[in-house]
Amino acid sequence: MSVKSGDKRTLILRTAMQLFAAKGSSATSMQEIADTCGMSKGSLYLHFKSKDELEFSLFDYCYQLLQEHLLQAENQPGLNPRERLILQIEVLLNLVLELREFLLMQFRDWIKNGNLYRGEPGVIRENNAKLHHYSKKAIEAAYGEQISPYTADLIMLVHGILGVYIRLLFDPAITVGTHRMAVYMVDLLDGAAERMINQRPEPLISEEVLKRWGADDTCMKEPERHPLLAIRELKELLEIRVESPDVRQQGRESLQLMEEEILELRPRRVVLTGMLANVKAIPELDDRMEELERLMRPYLNHV
Secondary structure, three states: OOHHHHHHHHHHHHEEEEHHHOOOOOOHHHHHHHHHHOOOHHHHHHHHHOOHHHHHHHHHHHHHHHHHHHHHOOOOOOOOHHHHHHHOOOOOOOHHHOOHHHHHHHHHHHHHHOOOOOHHHHHHHHHHHHHHHHHHHHHHHHHHHHHHHHHHHHHHHHHHHHHHHHHHHHHOOOOOOHHHHHHHHHHHHHHHHHHHHOOOOOOOOOHHHHHHHHOOOOHHOOOOOOOHHHHHHHHHOOOOOHOHHHHOOOOOOHHHHHHHHHHHOOOOOOHHHHHHHHHHHHHHHHHHHHHHHHHHHHHHHOO
16 A cells, blocks of 8 residues: 555655754755655655755644644643643643754754755745734633733743743753743733733734734844944945045045944944945945945934
């Protein structure tokens, strides 16, 4: 009896996950995956066109596992909404613990090889949207409709706490159980939710901001480089491209002042804005100004 195509795909994914957990994706060849699965390399490529596609599919597979586990928790009988929320958080933490070696090895590969993420952002957005909807539903079930204006704030609070707890799970020296973590987290959420409901502060994060945050795949993006690196490159280009000595000198001074101001504890917006305008006035640097303006935006908006 032949193995169904879907079963073969799952076999490949599980095998790749085990091999990646043991030695990392960069040290694992497609031939090795095929051999471990008991199939030819050509058969493997019928399911995944490349190793990049296989790696991306693994993360989609992890999303699917999480959604299946959360659905089982949601349908667990005899629980009130708060108990169900605890179980859902515990399920998520248990899955991370189960996949710990695989995730750790992937992070090490990303750091070593500099390829933070390769895949199709559309699928990530779709999965993030599902998890966002699931989180919203669970929080509002636990705390009632009156928490609705603050659901986005609580979701972001959950994300932050989960990030810390997951780091604890990655440390084999830490022995705190996932159930205790889940109960403790919901205790913290109880306090935050009670304050929001009773005192009705202005929400910090709107539903629209939360949706956009998930849709932008923020957590999977390559980090922006520091503006100081862009400024130093512009200094070099200034000497190469600009012929006028006066314009070169003006550009040098503006870039130098901008560099010094960024290094200050509290950069002055007026100085940064003025120096940025001076550099923008140099047409030979036009093709690099869009990046510099983008990198400078946090300094101009929040100082």
